[in-house]
Amino acid sequence: MSKVDDYKKKKMIEELMLPKLWVVHSDRDGVSMPRELQVISIIHEAGIRYYDNNVKVRLKKYKFDESPYELDIEDGQTRGTSIGYGTGEGDIWSWTWFFSLTAEDALDFYKEECKRVTEKYKSTDMNRKEEIKKQIQELELELQKIENSENVDIKSKLYNQFISRYSGTHLLKEHSLDEEGIWEVRGEDPNCDLGGSHHEPYLCTLEGKLYDVIHEAVLMHGFWQWGSGGSIKKIVPIKIKKN
Numbered sequence: 001m002s003k004v005d006d007y008k009k010k011k012m013i014e015e016l017m018l019p020k021l022w023v024v025h026s027d028r029d030g031v032s033m034p035r036e037l038q039v040i041s042i043i044h045e046a047g048i049r050y051y052d053n054n055v056k057v058r059l060k061k062y063k064f065d066e067s068p069y070e071l072d073i074e075d076g077q078t079r080g081t082s083i084g085y086g087t088g089e090g091d092i093w094s095w096t097w098f099f100s101l102t103a104e105d106a107l108d109f110y111k112e113e114c115k116r117v118t119e120k121y122k123s124t125d126m127n128r129k130e131e132i133k134k135q136i137q138e139l140e141l142e143l144q145k146i147e148n149s150e151n152v153d154i155k156s157k158l159y160n161q162f163i164s165r166y167s168g169t170h171l172l173k174e175h176s177l178d179e180e181g182i183w184e185v186r187g188e189d190p191n192c193d194l195g196g197s198h199h200e201p202y203l204c205t206l207e208g209k210l211y212d213v214i215h216e217a218v219l220m221h222g223f224w225q226w227g228s229g230g231s232i233k234k235i236v237p238i239k240i241k242k243n
Helices: 003-015 103-121 126-164 166-174 210-217
Strands: 018-027 037-038 041-051 053-065 070-074 079-085 093-100 179-186 203-207 231-234
Touching: 018 103, 041 070, 070 079, 070 093, 093 103, 103 126, 126 166, 126 210, 166 231, 179 210, 203 210, 210 231
Parallel strands: none
Antiparallel strands: 018 037, 018 093, 041 053, 053 070, 079 093, 179 203, 179 231
8 A cells, every 4th residue: 555545544534533443353272362453444234134023233344454354233332243153063163253342342352252262172271371361461451551542532533523513513603612501412313315214312411511511422322323423402491481
């Protein structure tokens, strides 16, 4: 990839606010340490997963530049797994990819998967157990450092993204950031097309300065679906007059 292509790619990722996923790979030989992969594109309606009782769940496909290259997460979820099996009878588990938008989920899976794979497929000697324990401790410290440095930056980026899109700019035309009040927060309409049904799911009601409300809202699950963000509306109670 040329420097120009690399620049365009980074610019696209920044403008689309594409996330990073934490991934963990396991097979019968062991479990890889959790690592972050940059998402380069998201297909929002990549398919449908069917469950019993005719339950259908839409899938979002997250794509990467490196292995595993693409993974599916059910709509509304922040984590998932992709499992591979061999052929034959009995225990034919071959490998698992776990992926999540949060480092905590990846670390929890890593701990449990290390225990499972070690006990079932590998030696359970004390040296191996101590090695895994040390890896987990080192990873917990590293993840804490990453989270402390990124939390403020992520909130700031999402805030700037929201106020630059239609819903945010329209909100700030009518209200100042210092304005106090009660605010209704709704999630983004998952249907970005003109056709079909449309719905902005209710998330919560917040009270305080608009500036603080926006910073809280942009981190809520369901506020973002395809990049424009949900909506924030000031609630003005209607006083009922006695007859």
